[in-house]
Amino acid sequence: MRLDVFMTPAEAIPAEVAGRTVVVIDVLRASSSIVEAMASGARTIFPVTSIEEAIRLANTLGRDEVLLCGERRRLTIEGFDLGNSPGEFTPERVAGKTLVMTTTNGTASMAAAAGAARVIVGALLNLDAVVEELVRTGAHPVFLCSAREGRFGLDDAVTAGRMIGALVEALPDVEWTMNDGARAALALGRACDGDAAALFAQTAAGRQLADVGLEADLAFCAQVNLRDVVPVLQDRSITLNGSA
Amino acid sequence: MRLDVFMTPAEAIPAEVAGRTVVVIDVLRASSSIVEAMASGARTIFPVTSIEEAIRLANTLGRDEVLLCGERRRLTIEGFDLGNSPGEFTPERVAGKTLVMTTTNGTASMAAAAGAARVIVGALLNLDAVVEELVRTGAHPVFLCSAREGRFGLDDAVTAGRMIGALVEALPDVEWTMNDGARAALALGRACDGDAAALFAQTAAGRQLADVGLEADLAFCAQVNLRDVVPVLQDRSITLNGSA
Numbered sequence: 300m301r302l303d304v305f306m307t308p309a310e311a312i313p314a315e316v317a318g319r320t321v322v323v324i325d326v327l328r329a330s331s332s333i334v335e336a337m338a339s340g341a342r343t344i345f346p347v348t349s350i351e352e353a354i355r356l357a358n359t360l361g362r363d364e365v366l367l368c369g370e371r372r373r374l375t376i377e378g379f380d381l382g383n384s385p386g387e388f389t390p391e392r393v394a395g396k397t398l399v400m401t402t403t404n405g406t407a408s409m410a411a412a413a414g415a416a417r418v419i420v421g422a423l424l425n426l427d428a429v430v431e432e433l434v435r436t437g438a439h440p441v442f443l444c445s446a447r448e449g450r451f452g453l454d455d456a457v458t459a460g461r462m463i464g465a466l467v468e469a470l471p472d473v474e475w476t477m478n479d480g481a482r483a484a485l486a487l488g489r490a491c492d493g494d495a496a497a498l499f500a501q502t503a504a505g506r507q508l509a510d511v512g513l514e515a516d517l518a519f520c521a522q523v524n525l526r527d528v529v530p531v532l533q534d535r536s537i538t539l540n541g542s543a
Numbered sequence: 544m545r546l547d548v549f550m551t552p553a554e555a556i557p558a559e560v561a562g563r564t565v566v567v568i569d570v571l572r573a574s575s576s577i578v579e580a581m582a583s584g585a586r587t588i589f590p591v592t593s594i595e596e597a598i599r600l601a602n603t604l605g606r607d608e609v610l611l612c613g614e615r616r617r618l619t620i621e622g623f624d625l626g627n628s629p630g631e632f633t634p635e636r637v638a639g640k641t642l643v644m645t646t647t648n649g650t651a652s653m654a655a656a657a658g659a660a661r662v663i664v665g666a667l668l669n670l671d672a673v674v675e676e677l678v679r680t681g682a683h684p685v686f687l688c689s690a691r692e693g694r695f696g697l698d699d700a701v702t703a704g705r706m707i708g709a710l711v712e713a714l715p716d717v718e719w720t721m722n723d724g725a726r727a728a729l730a731l732g733r734a735c736d737g738d739a740a741a742l743f744a745q746t747a748a749g750r751q752l753a754d755v756g757l758e759a760d761l762a763f764c765a766q767v768n769l770r771d772v773v774p775v776l777q778d779r780s781i782t783l784n785g786s787a
Binding site (some may be wrong): 305306309310429437447449450451452453454456478479480482483486489490491501502503 | 549550551553554691693695696697698700722723724725727730731733734735745746747752
């Protein structure tokens, strides 16, 4: 069975994504926030690339009907309802709501997954749920790391690697054909199997968050298997079962 | 001291390369071939991007005065004297000669190193020589992995990681500030510290070489510290002491 990891969205050649199940990972913080929002009962999340597009879509849907969320340079966007800290997405705030979200790296990697048969959102928070979904569907998965402005990010690579480790363990009889990224991620997941918060603190993404006082997000995103949800991106929106 | 690894040439932002010592790595096979050519007594190597540029330069220098070397799709270019197998660069063939070389990935990463204070060529073949040079000059080094057509390559990442491991060991009192790529490479170098030929055989680059009958190159490039030379790229040409 094929198993590929792309370390940056730019590596994800459409022909190798087409028809496959893609796990989009932006553990610090977009995919963690999406998992948290869906676990808290959000109805739908529309991930969009630009602030302008977010505002336009919010106006189309009815500004009072949606929550605008996202960040630029780690901070909440002026006029938006929520930022990109997973802890903000509580049931009190998001249950039953439609969210429009724009983040620096996470939404770009979702765009790179266009053409996939199925796009799911993965984080440490829902690691086992993602792995169970991949086992259930027998997919030849692609793990797409969002990275930081096109550069390798250790946080996403280790998250992908831990998922692969769990997947390989869950399917001991499968012969895997892995690309270089998958082999590297698997090795990194095994090498960095301790406290993810400590690892995150040493990454570029983690340091940038700490610089603006968002250290608490690192500990939140480092929690493993807190949530049993698999957000599915389909037809430009994220829901829990893939039908908006 | 800063220490960065860029997993692909596209990650190497000019501002972070400027003024630093860059170690260009394309272990399968351009940097291994360059090390071997210089160890065999080649006078100068001109790395160029295109076949046309190689032929034009050869004609300018005098076609009979130079050896044209390089590959496209792993194979020797028609009309060229040598391919890109390190074993081809014997003293009998290259001693005292000027070489013009074009390879798919290696010469592209050298172009990405433009603006560096010093560009040296690293491979497993000259691992300790590169590390000694970095220790001697007290550089804040950048390791630039050539990768495969812009995608992460495990062969180059592990080579960079083994160099970093040796460098860190040689300078135990230095406090290193590493980017995500450097941390990952170091972990991968430690995780993959066995026979490099077996590792290479599982990489995309290694499989492509095996597909065209060049398995022997993997074993050649996997040899550690066979050569005690540090090729230096300066003013568009590679020599042993940086002055053509």
